[in-house]
Amino acid sequence: MRRPSTTYGRIAAVVRRVPRGSVATYGQVARLAGLGRAARQVGYALHALPTGTSIPWHRIINAGGRISLPPDAGGIDQRLRLLAEGVTVTESGRVSLERYQWRPRGRA
DNA sequence: GCGGTGACGGTCG
């Protein structure tokens, strides 16, 4: 699979590799996608995903280990999806990166 | 091409 040449394509390609039961941060995705510090753009791209996409967007949280998506904007759904995969998420949306952050091999 | 904008990230109070 050739890596997509578009920014959104690259972001999607990286997010798709995040395994079930694990999470990744926006900044982590940005770097793995070769976007440097364009972490904000990752959130922007995920927000643009169509409803019902196969891309596991709910596995992406911020560097503070918290759900960044406002509750009334889908954050509730994201939390439930993570819980369904066995990821512990507190009521305030806190996730232990120590336990669940994805550590891909090889590439940085 | 310019400027506003955001599902970010790090720092400081």
Place this chain on the structure above:
DNA sequence: CCGACCGCCACCG
């Protein structure tokens, strides 16, 4: 722990 600021970068009007 929470809010305020500032720096970053690609998207969009």
